[in-house]
Amino acid sequence: MLHKIYNFAWHIAPPIIKHYLRKRAQKNPEYSNHWGERFGEPHPNPVQRAIWLHAVSVGETRAAQPLITQLKQHFPNAPILLTQMTPTGRATAQTLFPEAQCRYLPYDNPQWVQQFIREHRPIFGVLMETEIWANLIQECKRENVPLFLANARLSEKSQQGYQKIQSFIAPALGKLSGCYAQTAEDAARLQTIGAVPPVVCGNTKYDIAIPEQSIELATQFREKIGKRRVFLAASLREKNGVDEAELILRAWQYFRQPEDLLILVPRHPERFQAACDLVQQFDLTIQKRSDNQAVQPETAVWVGDSMGEMWAYYQVADVVFVGGSLVDTGCQNIIEPMTCGKPVLFGQSVYNFQAACDGALRFGAAKQIADVNELLQTVRQWLDNPEDYAAITTQARQFVAQHQGASARIAQQIIDKLKAS
Template sequence: MMARRLYSLLWPLATPLIRHYLRRRARRAPAYLEHWDERFGRNLPQGGGDVIWLHAVSVGETRAALPLVRALQQRYPQARFVITQMTPTGRATAEQLYPQAEVRYLPYDNARVMRRFVAALRPRCVLLMETELWPNLIDACHRAAVPAFLVNARLSEKSLRGYRRIARLITPALGQLRAVAAQSADDAARLAALGAPAPLVCGNTKYDFTPPAAQLVLGGQLRERLGGRPLLLCASTRDGEEALILDAWQAAACGDAVLLLVPRHPERFATVAALVEERGLTLQRRSDNMPLRSDTRVWLGDSMGELFAYYAAADVAFIGGSLLDFGAQNLIEAASCGVPVLLGPSTYNFAEASALALQAGAALTVADAAQLVATALALLHDAPRRAAMGEAGLAFCARHRGASERIVALLAQHLS
């Protein structure tokens, strides 16, 4: 209790720093200045009706929630959904995926503001995606008798070590949750060690997300722009990775192959374009909406919401965030499109999925950027192996579906 009181006292003191941070981020991503009133609790949601509130911090969690929301809509057809995020890209993704829901920012975890938010919304329950542990949010729900659930929950060893340093704050918050639906047995064990109440292993909703048909059609159109040239996609790359990949690409004998770079964060599009041009590599942008020129060596995926189309267009896909110590982005999306997957050494955010994909033959690991490019080029010249890896990826995804229905069944036990 004392730890949460201290935590709550720090939020009003931190508010000027948060405002400074948002203004600084807005220099590269102006959307950080939009809906400012929501972030600080001055524009509260409207309650009324049967409200299910789901919080997903950013793009990955927002996409992962889609099959769960669809399953909930079938179970509770009269429910009204409120979806909250913390990032502009997450909010834009939610507005695209959930046109019938109310989409807004979650206020920062100020105790007074969070109590007002919960009182205004009056939800039937709140679902926190993956690792969204906000102590004052959870406490406000507990005080208002609103059941709070942690769903599609994951906790890496690295995160567990960090949370243990603030266990006096986090463990009481976990104890106020009504139930926890974990992605894997390892996640459940780590969450239980931190104090979560009897986590139940339900699987990962990301397996339930199927590639949108419109994105697959767009992928075919993008592939036509290649003019038959082989394509290596480096998807959701993080700061520092593009430079390593570009150096390795420049040093290799790539023939007529094309490198498609899709940075994880849109505010880095210009930075990555500059990295390409500094190396003298011929660059073309997806946003120019033109077929690839014969001399183009690097294609920059500077668009939002088209990752599935990029996977559908690619011959081989490397998953960003795994080359440097970021823990990797979502490899399941690539596998669900039947494209061979390459992973770097850092996969702690998707440890189980990575291990299962490797075991299934859907993915290969690479130690560094040079090996990444060499392995990709070898695959680009080996159509039978690419086909076998792609089929293995489709089968791997199909085997692990069903998490969304299991989570809804768990929620129904408590909400009835």
């Protein structure tokens, strides 16, 4: 009965989805492009017999990069098909994998996903993290396309939600060819909602190396900034009217020194202009990355209104705060700044990176703060006394190194399954 209701919802959903996309396009015009792909329209030149990976947005797409590198060693002549759900994810895929065919995955209408699978006929598919689409999984099973859930994670909150519809979701999860979890806790939660027996392989995000092109860009950034001390507030989020950028700016005006520079980078491009407006409200001198000018000595805030350059921002920072953790959105990726050997701070909401945050704290590789006042007090202390965070930067690199290898383990698991089938 739940499956019938689910399919009926997809039958009547297109007008609602289109209204949603139009609203998103008001802030991010890219949402108005490539609509046909989302609604099952055939691709004019579909790549076939490809390695197919689905990664919903930017973070998942980056996490797929080392896994694709490993899989290509086993399938050197196979093309790559990458699907996303967001414009930023699609843009990231096109940048990281210029040789791949990139497109949006159709919504989970039975006819749309059937069209997608039959026109591409991938060798196998990999869903990154927690992308569970019942009709897509069913169609792959029907068409004998092995489908794997990789880098899989499931928070307690999501587990509780899925358990309410377990009679619907469990049959789909049971049709997967393999499930590769980040942690033992993720594996246990996934098994409670019906996943095929998960194998703990770790998190591929630890395998992401600092991109070569970002090193040169970081050098350019440092030339623009000069010798100023840099506090980077990265991937800032907003929820229920509470904006992390506003919280930080409100406190920063009291904690900053003239030689300090705050780099403010919102998580989503539609928040770029809002961040600039906030800086001006606090009467702080502002420049924007998009202006591509040298940062003036009197500039208090440099707004990072650019996509795909976060690695460069990390490399020029002295201290990094990772957003999505002062508001209840579960934290953004703390692994990348630790890979760069930076002292990392984050707030109390960490359910999206629970294992990484808990592990980093135990290892002495990062610090958790209670609120924005403690955040800025710590930033002030560290900027004035770099020796206070020297041990954390050493521990950060060691922590990342100890957790690498998940991509190779997942790839081998997939190869073994394909050989056995």
